[in-house]
Amino acid sequence: GAGVSQSPSNKVTEKGKDVELRCDPISGHTALYWYRQSLGQGLEFLIYFQGNSAPDKSGLPSDRFSAERTGGSVSTLTIQRTQQEDSAVYLCASSLAGLNNEQFFGPGTRLTVL
Amino acid sequence: AQRVTQPEKLLSVFKGAPVELKCNYSYSGSPELFWYVQYSRQRLQLLLRHISRESIKGFTADLNKGETSFHLKKPFAQEEDSAMYYCALRGGSEKLVFGKGTKLTVNP
Numbered sequence: 001g002a003g004v005s006q007s008p009s010n011k012v013t014e015k016g017k018d019v020e021l022r023c024d025p026i027s028g029h030t031a032l033y034w035y036r037q038s039l040g041q042g043l044e045f046l047i048y049f050q051g052n053s054a055p056d057k058s059g060l061p062s063d064r065f066s067a068e069r070t071g072g073s074v075s076t077l078t079i080q081r082t083q084q085e086d087s088a089v090y091l092c093a094s095s096l097a098g099l100n101n102e103q104f105f106g107p108g109t110r111l112t113v114l
Numbered sequence: 115a116q117r118v119t120q121p122e123k124l125l126s127v128f129k130g131a132p133v134e135l136k137c138n139y140s141y142s143g144s145p146e147l148f149w150y151v152q153y154s155r156q157r158l159q160l161l162l163r164h165i166s167r168e169s170i171k172g173f174t175a176d177l178n179k180g181e182t183s184f185h186l187k188k189p190f191a192q193e194e195d196s197a198m199y200y201c202a203l204r205g206g207s208e209k210l211v212f213g214k215g216t217k218l219t220v221n222p
Contacts, residue, residue, distance in 0.1 A: 003157075033210075035210075035212075042213055042214035042215050045209045045210065045212075048207075048209050050208065056209065059209070091158065095208075103210065105157050105159065106157065107157045108157070
């Protein structure tokens with residue numbers, strides 16, 4: 001079966017514009033995560049969805065960032081009024097429910113804010 | 115607070131030499147520790163986790179709670195081991211807390 005997919009693979013935008021990044025998790029995975037991979041900063045947790053529970057938004061860096069997950073499957077990460085410091089690779093991961101399950105990562109979306 | 119420290123940004127060894135990638139963590143409870151690897155132009159993937167206590171691609175890692183460490187070791191490095199390695203911690207919730215990563219280069 002297909003792994004986690006993300007689109008677009010690359011996105012170049014101008015400062016101040018809004019962007020939407022999409023994640024398609026592995027079919028049947030109820031847990032979905034967004035991480036950000038910045039140069040020199042490693043991987044930072046952004047947000048986590050599990051089934052119908054309220055998402056864990058504790059990693060979102062500002063209120064310009066939001067995410068939703070429709071129908072328990074596809075997720076969209078939205079960044080409003082982008083800033084240059086938002087430039088990074090945004091990674092999505094999915095897993096089966098439960099603390100012992102492996103997270104499978106997508107290829108990422110490379111966002112460049114000019 | 116949960117924190118993972120990988121003190122080496124870059125590590126270079128010769129083929130056949132032993133390699134150790136260091137990882138220290140900070141967490142007040144009982145953590146679950148992982149090593150993830152990202153080869154060039156490939157996606158991040160799980161290498162091993164401490165609860166499995168298994169060897170993957172010749173790599174092993176032992177959780178040392180006294181020293182709060184989870185160092186990754188391989189006795190004889192191969193060129194194909196060149197990659198970015200991330201240590202990660204999961205403590206009490208689903209999210210992973212990652213270190214900043216170590217880029218391993220194995221020279222011929």
